[in-house]
């Protein structure tokens with residue numbers, strides 16, 4: 001395997017030069033030939049803006065085909081792509097810019113002034129803009145720049161991207177992903193899921209996370225296939241596009257919304273080859289209802305930002321509801337007892353660890369955190385609780401880490417609690433995820449006020465609004481006299497989850 005991701009893509013792009021790579025609903029399209037040419041032009045612009053091999057390029061832009069061409073340009077010159085959720089607030093962005101020290105910050109045109117201010121404050125030397133219609137200063141510059149036709153020479157541990165995952169201690173950690181990590185995983189997934197040049201992926205995920213960026217786009221590039229780029233997941237649009245696609249990748253919320261719709265029939269999905277779900281648990285009920293309505297068994301897989309994809313249900317063979325399947329080729333797993341660290345017996349629950357060429361090389365400038373989670377023998381401690389059954393299928397049964405997954409987005413309670421606790425009226429708080437019919441889990445805050453103090457839900461949400469992306473903000477806030485604690489004084493979040501379990505049941 002060639003570990004240089006762009007070289008691997010480029011070989012396919014040349015082979016498929018006249019074929020469509022990305023198309024939009026408005027009829028805009030880029031062939032592979034276009035992608036080769038424009039990525040060279042953008043690479044020229046990046047170079048002029050001071051991006052050198054190993055330099056980070058922070059990108060917070062709305063979804064567009066050009067954003068993927070920018071990702072390709074970055075790979076081409078050995079830059080390190082650093083995508084950021086468009087929902088992040090200025091406070092959140094400030095931290096990433098300070099921590100990653102990018103050579104360039106690419107933002108939406110309408111946020112240029114804010115971006116300039118943040119860049120000046122954090123010492124980021126350059127800012128460029130990218131819109132959603134082939135516009136912005138970066139595209140303009142690329143049209144005038146000397147194209148950079150070459151491809152950087154890279155070692156197998158050279159970084160392709162840094163993706164930030166929120167930290168359990170409140171500080172986000174930058175997962176360093178190498179070209180080898182991404183190339184090996186894309187190659188594995190193309191084979192495992194039988195992707196070919198004939199595929200057309202309906203792409204409705206955001207492109208600032210592993211799922212929408214690497215699982216979706218890298219696999220398409222590796223197969224020389226095409227994708228229909230949709231700005232977001234919209235049920236009506238999906239139904240109108242399903243007859244033209246062959247694969248849909250989504251988080252469970254995509255499927256729970258589709259299943260509730262009477263338009264979901266065998267006919268509308270007849271052209272589709274495959275439905276894939278991941279990023280959060282897909283319930284057996286949704287899996288079964290989808291199969292009953294369409295005849296398609298959703299293929300559920302399991303992955304993480306730090307590891308790419310690890311475990312998948314089979315393409316051929318039984319796709320078992322409520323399980324994530326078996327380790328992908330090249331991936332080793334072990335399920336260990338939290339206390340002893342020894343592997344548990346088949347059927348027992350333990351902490352899932354994974355190892356393989358897909359596993360990241362560490363957290364950016366956090367050697368201690370890296371040592372805690374990435375063991376010397378190469379296994380990464382996922383923090384997920386798993387069980388392997390007698391047929392070898394892995395079940396993700398819960399989490400050892402304090403994490404909420406809302407509509408496929410991770411929310412670390414600590415980060416939210418810390419900001420709530422800043423309010424002078426607040427004694428303490430606990431943030432938990434409660435069952436939510438649409439989002440899987442709903443972020444919920446339970447707050448204890450200081451004696452004699454008063455503050456309401458709106459004030460708490462108002463305080464969070466400036467600081468945290470919308471999806472991290474609690475959908476509901478409860479006030480209690482005290483938080484339940486065990487004998488060690490640790491807050492028993494399980495008790496809170498039980499007590500407020502029905503909060504969103506009829507949502």
Ligand code: MLC
Pocket residue numbers: 204205206209210211212232233251253254278279280302303304305406407408409439470471472
């Ligand atoms: C949007 N909102 C959310 C939310 N998404 N709130 C909580 N959790 C979410 N996930 C907010 C909006 O800001 C809006 O607020 C309100 O909720 C209603 O929005 P909506 O129109 O219903 O949301 P929608 O645009 O439909 O988005 C829902 C979604 C989207 C599930 C389609 O969140 C999504 O595409 N999620 C995918 C996340 C993802 O790609 N995860 C992969 C991570 S990688 P208001 O007040 O403005 O109305 C990974 C590794 C792996 O995990 O294994 O893949």
Ligand code: AMP
Pocket residue numbers: 165210277278279280281282300301302303304305306324382384396399405409410
């Ligand atoms: P992220 O850090 O955003 O990459 O999220 C990774 C986490 O998502 C994993 O550690 C799991 O907790 C969860 N996850 C991903 N895929 C699945 C799945 N199929 N079933 C259950 N949880 C999943």
